[in-house]
Amino acid sequence: MTSLLRLETRYGVWEESRPFRPSRVYFGTEEKPYRYFDKTWWSDARDRSEREPVKLHTHEGQAWWRFKGDVYVEGSGLSAQDVEALALQLRATKKKHGPDNTPPQGRH
Structure with missing residues (x-):
């Protein structure tokens, strides 16, 4: 069964420090940026994402x-x-079953 929503483990948001220049914030992998964010946008999005989902990126029919x-x-x-709704459900399942999504073992 394919899940409608899954926790992304490869892509994330990174801050790139640059000597003598302002740092930049981007979405992608640590080695490869896919989309750079305006610092003002990112600051607002980071704060809002604690209350509601914020779309970071779309590509070939997928959204992050x-x-x-x-x-x-x-x-x-x-x-x-x-x-x-799905993210809260995933979080509840993870909390209940642990990070590998296996239920706790009962006593035999």
Whole structure:
């Protein structure tokens, strides 16, 4: 079964420090930026993403969202409200079952 929303483990938001120049914030991998963010936009988006999902990037039918410090990816054209509901469900499952999503073992 394919999930509508999954936690992104490869892509994220990075700040690139540059000597004698202002640092830059981008979305991508640590080695390869895909999209640079205006610092003002990023500051607002980072704050808003603690309350509601914020779309960071779209490419070839996929969208990456930041919500409560995590980045999620989906390819179904979900709304921010859908992303929030699914992300909260994923967080609850992770909390209940642990990071590898396996239920705790009972005593035998």
